[in-house]
Amino acid sequence: MTFWLTQIFNGVSYGAIVFLLAMGLSLIFGVMKVINVTHGTYFLVGAYFGLTTLKQTGNFFLAILIGGIAIAVMGIVIERVFLRRLQGNDLGQVLITMGFVLVLQDAILVIWGPDPVSMDAPKFLASTGRIGGFSFPMYRLFLIVFAAVTAAALWFFESRTKIGSSVRAAVDDVEMAGGMGVNVPVVFSLVFGLGSFLAGMSGVLAAPWLGIQAGLDFEILPFAFVAIIVGGMGSLKGAVVASLLVGIIDNLGKTFFPEFAYFTLFLPMAVILAIRPSGLFGRAM
Amino acid sequence: MTDNGPMLKVEDIHTYYGDSYVLQGLSLEIAEGQVMAVLGRNGMGKTTLIRSIIGFTKPRTGKVTFDGADITALQPHEIVKLGVALVPQGRRIFPSLTVMENLLLGEKEGSDDGGEEPWDMDRVLALFPRLKERLRNMGNQLSGGEQQMLAFARSLMTNPKMLLLDEPTEGLAPLLVRAMGETLSKLKESKLAILLVEQNMKFALASCDYVHVLNRGRVVHSSTPEELAANEEIKSRFLGV
Numbered sequence A: 001m002t003f004w005l006t007q008i009f010n011g012v013s014y015g016a017i018v019f020l021l022a023m024g025l026s027l028i029f030g031v032m033k034v035i036n037v038t039h040g041t042y043f044l045v046g047a048y049f050g051l052t053t054l055k056q057t058g059n060f061f062l063a064i065l066i067g068g069i070a071i072a073v074m075g076i077v078i079e080r081v082f083l084r085r086l087q088g089n090d091l092g093q094v095l096i097t098m099g100f101v102l103v104l105q106d107a108i109l110v111i112w113g114p115d116p117v118s119m120d121a122p123k124f125l126a127s128t129g130r131i132g133g134f135s136f137p138m139y140r141l142f143l144i145v146f147a148a149v150t151a152a153a154l155w156f157f158e159s160r161t162k163i164g165s166s167v168r169a170a171v172d173d174v175e176m177a178g179g180m181g182v183n184v185p186v187v188f189s190l191v192f193g194l195g196s197f198l199a200g201m202s203g204v205l206a207a208p209w210l211g212i213q214a215g216l217d218f219e220i221l222p223f224a225f226v227a228i229i230v231g232g233m234g235s236l237k238g239a240v241v242a243s244l245l246v247g248i249i250d251n252l253g254k255t256f257f258p259e260f261a262y263f264t265l266f267l268p269m270a271v272i273l274a275i276r277p278s279g280l281f282g283r284a285m
Numbered sequence B: 001m002t003d004n005g006p007m008l009k010v011e012d013i014h015t016y017y018g019d020s021y022v023l024q025g026l027s028l029e030i031a032e033g034q035v036m037a038v039l040g041r042n043g044m045g046k047t048t049l050i051r052s053i054i055g056f057t058k059p060r061t062g063k064v065t066f067d068g069a070d071i072t073a074l075q076p077h078e079i080v081k082l083g084v085a086l087v088p089q090g091r092r093i094f095p096s097l098t099v100m101e102n103l104l105l106g107e108k109e110g111s112d113d114g115g116e117e118p119w120d121m122d123r124v125l126a127l128f129p130r131l132k133e134r135l136r137n138m139g140n141q142l143s144g145g146e147q148q149m150l151a152f153a154r155s156l157m158t159n160p161k162m163l164l165l166d167e168p169t170e171g172l173a174p175l176l177v178r179a180m181g182e183t184l185s186k187l188k189e190s191k192l193a194i195l196l197v198e199q200n201m202k203f204a205l206a207s208c209d210y211v212h213v214l215n216r217g218r219v220v221h222s223s224t225p226e227e228l229a230a231n232e233e234i235k236s237r238f239l240g241v
């Protein structure tokens, strides 16, 4: 029993990180139809920004915020200056985002060096919680709560605010949204900024658990892709459910069939897509 | 507002989709309070004309002026802010917005400079009472007729000076076509300028003040609706009746 609780708990914690990353990817794809290959690298660069902030200030929550903001600014600039010029040219956009992966990975080497680094969680989160025989790292519980609060905030933004309904309108039919007076360039910047913010922030949040090192970006990006494809592009509910599924399945897979780790993740995805091509909560496209 | 000048002036526009040359030098003018019909068979460029005005597909050359301002190079949302509203072909209701959200999306305060009562939720729902019961439904839960009412209603919520109507009667039952005609004549009483693109000639001629016939991206006939109704040659050559 305790064994299963631990497995599920770890899976849900990982799912929380995947969700934060996937939600940004999904928002960006939903509104702009851009497959942002740089998204995993935003996660990694965000973690480094967080690390530097933590070293300078000793404030972990400030580190999360700065990691998010730095990547939001970077994302908005990349969108405005590069992606917007290539609107409608899907292949060109993917190539540009691929190019930024290489540029950023090299920048990391120059600025932060090639060695893996670790980052400490604040003291009060570094303890171990205990319920009966089940013990768990407090920090992972914090990750789950953080992701849940973020999901609730995003839900409120999307379904209860005027800007949120403009974003949904742009996901439905971006041209017609402009034809109703929605300022589409501003919505694009907002969505790209928000998605990038989530990516940078999740990098900092993951750092005390997963560490920070080259290659982490492409280790985690496939999970985010699986989550939004299985959950359905642009669906918040889908991203939540699918991220949890991805986290749990991956954890169980690595425990029971370590040599087939990717297989256990991608097989369920293939099955779900065969039955529901637009994902669990996606609309037909 | 410019006095006496036309509300909309389209001057010699040439519009392409890639290499495909669709509007080949088209000009027209619409005055305040005027209903201008544009007729033409499938694929003659009617929707492209509307796309060129609202800014979806920019003309490669030529000029579009609205209410005295050159809007040729503006973005769609800027053109809408100036007072142009679109009721697009196929309605294009946002499926993941409720009816209420669809209405509020483009909501804009009306200026009551002309003494004309501005459009707001109450006035729009009084014109389309059917929508009142549907406010909480999602956009994709409406019947075709209700979607057309919503497309019309949400365009009025922007308090436009000009409406672009792209085949508003397409796919509507005869009873609803008649209701659409009554709505149009009510709107005509305000000073709204209306560009009405149609394939339904009977409906268009009954509603408009003036009519252009489009063939392969060019205006091939312009007259009053009465004159066109009597011109069998133009009707059979360009409208297939």
Ligand SMILES: Nc1ncnc2c1ncn2[C@@H]1O[C@H](COP(=O)(O)OP(=O)(O)OP(=O)(O)O)[C@@H](O)[C@H]1O
Binding pocket: B017, B020, B022, B040, B041, B042, B043, B044, B045, B046, B047, B048, B049, B089, B199
């Ligand atoms: N997005 C597009 N890309 C390429 N060609 C297009 C596009 N939209 C329309 N066309 C072509 O441009 C021409 C004019 O199309 P348009 O939609 O303006 O016709 P229409 O008069 O509105 O026809 P209908 O009565 O069927 O709506 C057609 O030949 C059409 O195939």
Ligand SMILES: [Mg+2]
Binding pocket: B046, B047, B048, B089, B166
């Ligand atoms: Mg058309």
